[in-house]
Amino acid sequence: MQPSFHATQGLAPVPSPRGDYFLLALRWLIFGGVSVITLSSGRSAYEGAVDAGTIVSPWLATLLIAAYYLPVSVFVWRQRPLVTGRMGGLLLADAVLATIITALTGGGGSLFSLLFVIPIVEAGLAYRWRVALALIATIGLCSLLASLPLSGGNAGAAAVTAVKFLFSLLLGLLVTVFSEQMRQEYTVRQAALLATVRMAVLNEISLRLGESQLEPERILTTTLESTHVLPDITFSLVVLSDPEGHDWYVAASTTERHPVGQRAPKIDEAGFTPYFGPAGSGTARPQPALYLAGGEATRPLPEFVADDEITQLIGVPLILPTGAVMGAIALGRQTDRPLSDDEQLFLRSLALEAGLALRNAQLYSREQEQVERLRRFEALRATFFSATAHELKTPLTVLKTLAPTLTPLPHLPSQTQTEISQTFTQNLERLELLVTDMLESVRLEAGAVTLHPRSLDLASRTRRVLERLAPLLERKQQKFEFHAPAHLPLVYADGKRVEQILSNLIDNAAKFAPPASVIEVSLSQPCPSDGQGLAQVVVADAGPGVPLQERRLIFDRFYSTADRALAGVGLGLFICRELVRLHGGRIWVEDRPGGGSRFCFTLPLTSEEIIDEESQPQNSNH
Numbered sequence: 001m002q003p004s005f006h007a008t009q010g011l012a013p014v015p016s017p018r019g020d021y022f023l024l025a026l027r028w029l030i031f032g033g034v035s036v037i038t039l040s041s042g043r044s045a046y047e048g049a050v051d052a053g054t055i056v057s058p059w060l061a062t063l064l065i066a067a068y069y070l071p072v073s074v075f076v077w078r079q080r081p082l083v084t085g086r087m088g089g090l091l092l093a094d095a096v097l098a099t100i101i102t103a104l105t106g107g108g109g110s111l112f113s114l115l116f117v118i119p120i121v122e123a124g125l126a127y128r129w130r131v132a133l134a135l136i137a138t139i140g141l142c143s144l145l146a147s148l149p150l151s152g153g154n155a156g157a158a159a160v161t162a163v164k165f166l167f168s169l170l171l172g173l174l175v176t177v178f179s180e181q182m183r184q185e186y187t188v189r190q191a192a193l194l195a196t197v198r199m200a201v202l203n204e205i206s207l208r209l210g211e212s213q214l215e216p217e218r219i220l221t222t223t224l225e226s227t228h229v230l231p232d233i234t235f236s237l238v239v240l241s242d243p244e245g246h247d248w249y250v251a252a253s254t255t256e257r258h259p260v261g262q263r264a265p266k267i268d269e270a271g272f273t274p275y276f277g278p279a280g281s282g283t284a285r286p287q288p289a290l291y292l293a294g295g296e297a298t299r300p301l302p303e304f305v306a307d308d309e310i311t312q313l314i315g316v317p318l319i320l321p322t323g324a325v326m327g328a329i330a331l332g333r334q335t336d337r338p339l340s341d342d343e344q345l346f347l348r349s350l351a352l353e354a355g356l357a358l359r360n361a362q363l364y365s366r367e368q369e370q371v372e373r374l375r376r377f378e379a380l381r382a383t384f385f386s387a388t389a390h391e392l393k394t395p396l397t398v399l400k401t402l403a404p405t406l407t408p409l410p411h412l413p414s415q416t417q418t419e420i421s422q423t424f425t426q427n428l429e430r431l432e433l434l435v436t437d438m439l440e441s442v443r444l445e446a447g448a449v450t451l452h453p454r455s456l457d458l459a460s461r462t463r464r465v466l467e468r469l470a471p472l473l474e475r476k477q478q479k480f481e482f483h484a485p486a487h488l489p490l491v492y493a494d495g496k497r498v499e500q501i502l503s504n505l506i507d508n509a510a511k512f513a514p515p516a517s518v519i520e521v522s523l524s525q526p527c528p529s530d531g532q533g534l535a536q537v538v539v540a541d542a543g544p545g546v547p548l549q550e551r552r553l554i555f556d557r558f559y560s561t562a563d564r565a566l567a568g569v570g571l572g573l574f575i576c577r578e579l580v581r582l583h584g585g586r587i588w589v590e591d592r593p594g595g596g597s598r599f600c601f602t603l604p605l606t607s608e609e610i611i612d613e614e615s616q617p618q619n620s621n622h
Contacts, residue, residue, distance in 0.1 A: 238354075240358075257307075444574075454495070501576050512543035555587065
């Protein structure tokens, strides 16, 4: 878990701050012992060694060491260089101090040569064993150099110096072995602890994902929060595949550099996603293969995260039980060390849990949509059967009531005979129209309606429809107002279908418009917005209007308004919409100034000058 800078320098920071406190106590213990012995005896040499070649007095040497140790002690207490891995400068300073003081206080036989124990212990504790042994040997050589020249060729001093050198090497070796053993035990304990913590986290994640109530947002949030168990993570992303294309998009993020909705790399050779795939073969469930980029990895950072100030990108795909990749978890971090086995296991387990939870959420969402569609269908079916029964029952009741009067019909007054005959005719026409609309809607729904378009005079066709429907309006004391430009271009449409559209819209307007009102029918040629010439037909009434929330629904099959007595079975506007769509136009409803509704639809224009015979102007009776 150590930073890569320490590893490249051979440093092995001690995990516990007690190492720094131990070194600090050892420093003052050696200094205190040497100072007491030196100052009390007045000698700076070992017993039997000649106190010669002394440049400074023991008192001055003691003062110099104390002046150095005081700020060093403050530094060690506050900064803890063994824990933080900043021992290099202190080690060098301690070695230089020991060399200088030893040389100034008599060389080989100087009691102050015990100061070399401090840098030797520091080297053994702070560095990996190869670097530590090299530093210990170097410090031992420094102690030999500080012992030269031997005092007067004294054999005792030379022996003491040799023993001291060997002792320093042995001490350094023992400290190094102890330090390596301590670090290995600490690493094993930490690995076991981290494995336990991550397993506990995975269990918690499984519980939280299970409690997410199949909500994708909560699943994504739980997934991102779980990635912080790993060290040195700068940001976390969840990217999912776009079902409408080949791109991926950011579904969840912990950094502003990659907001939700941002496009991610395509699934091709230029992106990093091809490296995600099942690990091994023949397994019961595909296992996600990890991806590493940047740092010491063989692949550079993708352009998607090249400017994120990270050293390494870790990725793990979200794989479905079928083996398909639905997305990935991407982690950016500022270290390039390889992932440990338990970290890889954690990421793979997290990806499998999150992928399964997201898949379940998607399936649940689709199931809910299907249930909602079935609910709407059931409601429409109930409405349809209710409206159909009402529409059929009314004319059948009238016909059943009038049937007994058919026998004495010749004996009734002529006016009564005429009224009965007209009632029969109207109700039979109503039944015929209802059955025709039902059959027509079925054919339109099945795509079995074929148009026979030709060039039409839209104004003439509209006048014919208005004349045919005039008796309908007279019964409610309603009137027509027709407006058309003098030179309206011909339209390319099926004449019978155009009349059917107009008849349905005008009949709908007559139902909802109040008595003695005016129904306006107007033709125009609006400025084309898409470069295509269109003719526009508007049927306006002074009825109650259509609420904004119902304007798209009223053209659906079987949809009817609250006033079912007027709305019928909800097929007329559906037929209009489908017929207009087949012509390449569009139909909509809008508010009429002053109240009411305006039903508008468009038809394509044609440049041909020849029109069908039925579109020719009629005789004076029309």
